[in-house]
Amino acid sequence: MYLRYLEDLDGRGQLTASSDELAQLCGTTPAQVRKDLSFFGSFGKRGLGYPVHELTAHLREILGLEHEWKVIIVGAGKIGAALANYRGFRQRGFTVVGVYDNDPRKVGTPWGESVVRSMDQLDHDVAHEEVRMAVLAIPSENAQQVVDLLVRAGIRAILNFAPAQIAVPPQVSLQSVNMAMELERLSFELTHGESIQAVAG
Amino acid sequence: MYLRYLEDLDGRGQLTASSDELAQLCGTTPAQVRKDLSFFGSFGKRGLGYPVHELTAHLREILGLEHEWKVIIVGAGKIGAALANYRGFRQRGFTVVGVYDNDPRKVGTPWGESVVRSMDQLDHDVAHEEVRMAVLAIPSENAQQVVDLLVRAGIRAILNFAPAQIAVPPQVSLQSVNMAMELERLSFELTHGESIQAVAG
DNA sequence: CTACCTTTGTGAAGAATTTCACAAGCCCAA
DNA sequence: TTGGGCTTGTGAAATTCTTCACAAAGGTAG
Numbered sequence: 001m002y003l004r005y006l007e008d009l010d011g012r013g014q015l016t017a018s019s020d021e022l023a024q025l026c027g028t029t030p031a032q033v034r035k036d037l038s039f040f041g042s043f044g045k046r047g048l049g050y051p052v053h054e055l056t057a058h059l060r061e062i063l064g065l066e067h068e069w070k071v072i073i074v075g076a077g078k079i080g081a082a083l084a085n086y087r088g089f090r091q092r093g094f095t096v097v098g099v100y101d102n103d104p105r106k107v108g109t110p111w112g113e114s115v116v117r118s119m120d121q122l123d124h125d126v127a128h129e130e131v132r133m134a135v136l137a138i139p140s141e142n143a144q145q146v147v148d149l150l151v152r153a154g155i156r157a158i159l160n161f162a163p164a165q166i167a168v169p170p171q172v173s174l175q176s177v178n179m180a181m182e183l184e185r186l187s188f189e190l191t192h193g194e195s196i197q198a199v200a201g
Numbered sequence: 202m203y204l205r206y207l208e209d210l211d212g213r214g215q216l217t218a219s220s221d222e223l224a225q226l227c228g229t230t231p232a233q234v235r236k237d238l239s240f241f242g243s244f245g246k247r248g249l250g251y252p253v254h255e256l257t258a259h260l261r262e263i264l265g266l267e268h269e270w271k272v273i274i275v276g277a278g279k280i281g282a283a284l285a286n287y288r289g290f291r292q293r294g295f296t297v298v299g300v301y302d303n304d305p306r307k308v309g310t311p312w313g314e315s316v317v318r319s320m321d322q323l324d325h326d327v328a329h330e331e332v333r334m335a336v337l338a339i340p341s342e343n344a345q346q347v348v349d350l351l352v353r354a355g356i357r358a359i360l361n362f363a364p365a366q367i368a369v370p371p372q373v374s375l376q377s378v379n380m381a382m383e384l385e386r387l388s389f390e391l392t393h394g395e396s397i398q399a400v401a402g
Numbered sequence: 403c404t405a406c407c408t409t410t411g412t413g414a415a416g417a418a419t420t421t422c423a424c425a426a427g428c429c430c431a432a
Numbered sequence: 433t434t435g436g437g438c439t440t441g442t443g444a445a446a447t448t449c450t451t452c453a454c455a456a457a458g459g460t461a462g
Contacts (some may be wrong), residue, residue, distance in 0.1 A: 004366070004382075018439065025366070030439090031421055038441055046440040047428040063385050064392025071384070082283040087340075088364045088381040133387060139288075157387035159380070163289045165205070165226070173390040175383045179360070180289040181205075182376045183272070184264050186334060186358035189374040191265025219409065231409090232451055239411055247410040248458040 001026050002036070003059040009052045018049035069094050070131045072155075074146060075138035076101035076109075076116045079161055083135055084112065097129055119149070126153040133157045140164035202227050203237070204260040210253045219250035270295050271332045273356075275347060276339035277302035277310075277317045280362055284336055285313065298330055299323075320350070327354040334358045341365035 005025045009017055019030040019037075026033070037043055037050070040062050044050040060066055071094050073080050083089070084096055099111050102119040109116050117125070125131070134155045138146060143162040150158060157173040160166055163181075168174045206226045210218055220231040220238075227234070238244055238251070241263050245251045261267055272295050274281050284290070285297050300312050303320040310317050318326070326332070335356045339347060344363040351359060358374040361367055364382075369375045 001382075003385075004364075020439085029421070031423095032419095034439090034441065035420075042441070044440050045428060046426070047430095047438045049439065062389070064388040065385060069384070069388055078283040078286050082279040083380070085279050086380060088379075089384065092381045092385065094381070094384050132391060133384065135384075157391050159383050159387060163205075173387050175387055177378060177380065177383060178289075179284070179287060179378065180293045180295070181202075182360050182378060183270070183290065183295050183334065183336075184204075184266060184293065186360060186374050186376055187265040187270060188263070190333060190358050221409085230451070232453095233449095235409095235411065236450080243411070245410050246458060247456070248408045248460095250409065 002033070003056065003063065006052055006056045006059065010056050014052050016045075016049040017052050017055075019044070021049070065093055067093075069133055070097045070129060071095065071133045071135060072098045072100060072122070072126070072131050073135045073137060074100050074119075074122075074150065075136065076103070076106045076111065077137060079137040080135075083137055083161075094133070097131060098125055119146075122149070123153045126150075126155060131155065133159070136160045136162055138162055203234070204257065204264065207253055207257045207260065211257050215253050217246075217250040218253050218256075220245070222250070266294055268294075270334055271298045271330055272296065272334045272336060273299045273301060273323070273327070273332050274336045274338060275301050275320075275323075275351065276337065277304070277307045277312065278338060280338040281336075284338055284362075295334070298332060299326055320347075323350070324354045327351075327356060332356065334360070337361045337363055339363055 002022060005022065006017065019033040022033045023030045034044075037055075041058065043055050043058055071089065073084050073096055076099050080099060080101075084099055089096065098114065098117055100117050100119050100122050101107060104118075106116050107118045132155065134150050134157070136143065136146065136150075136158055140162045143160070143164040144166055147158060147160075147166050147168060151168060151172055156171070158166075158168065158175070160174060160176040161179075163178050166174060166176065203223060206223065207218065220234040223234045224231045235245075238256075242259065244256050244259055272290065274285050274297055277300050281300060281302075285300055290297065299315065299318055301318050301320050301323050302308060305319075307317050308319045333356065335351050335358070337344065337347065337351075337359055341363045344361070344365040345367055348359060348361075348367050348369060352369060352373055357372070359367075359369065359376070361375060361377040362380075364379050367375060367377065
């Protein structure tokens, strides 16, 4: 989140930002900002604040964003389509190198500059293109099965949009986005009125 | 998350579940399960566990899911399309009652059994249909502007997919899903190898 | 009815996170 | 060069969250 705002400030030509300013932007406290950043190093200058451009670069490196990541999308349905064209991915250094589906009617249909590929190719492609990340946009039913296949193929990080609970071996990272659960969270907050304070997202 | 698993167990006809069993399913500890549930009441039976069906009903009520929620989708692009057809929403009691866009070329085009409506109608529709929730699937540029419009129209909860930071008045709930940020989290975990333990999602 | 096995609910202990508060350091102006 | 105004980095305090551990209670078999 800090990176997001710092890039913004950097784009506007702002040279430094104080913990106070970052805290206001991110909806947290100055002390929190300082503690968070100090975990990774001592980036600020006393009396002046943090050098925006430099800190941006540091955070990019910490997050492992100094190089492009190749990503495959598994599932050529509506959600897959939306994600494949999602500007935010490319903007932030994630390149979609392939879209896969196991429905023979979808395999071969055009997809941007490429075509939807068969799952059978996945193993080969991941090995040859050194892809490490996959976005999973398939129905829940066989999500675990497909994840196992991805892991065997060498995928090391999975962003899962299927509303299913998935197990992965410890060396594989998994992030699940469950859109229905997000709505349920809102339902809870609406139902319980002002007594619950929403967290900044 | 508990609700998700309990519904699953209920569907399979399981009558009771111990905190141990729920903990294993959710990737947490029995003590955590008991503390979490005890916050809302005393649902279990000693020596036996929690009554699955009954607890499911309790959690639904706690989350405010005992009635249907009407939801509008703002933005008739790829993401809007994916969300409007998302089975998970309807399955869990969220009914999409309208899709809106401010692009005159999109307004009026067919959308499922309805058509894409103009943003100008939104005010009127929200008031008459008593809609309280909106899903925001538009580009970041004018996200804040559209949110302000939604809030004025009476929307009280917003699920935001635009990769922008949005401000809302305190009585409005906001959840943001930032897909690029999720990938960045994975990038961080991959970059820092096994030293970081992924959280269950 | 009793003995025993099981599992909850919950204070207390322990761990982690956040906030406080201030010395140390940087910049600038005179 | 000195002094004053800011702001960081960080131990220590305060708070919050998680785990422990056990009394209380339901179930069952004999």
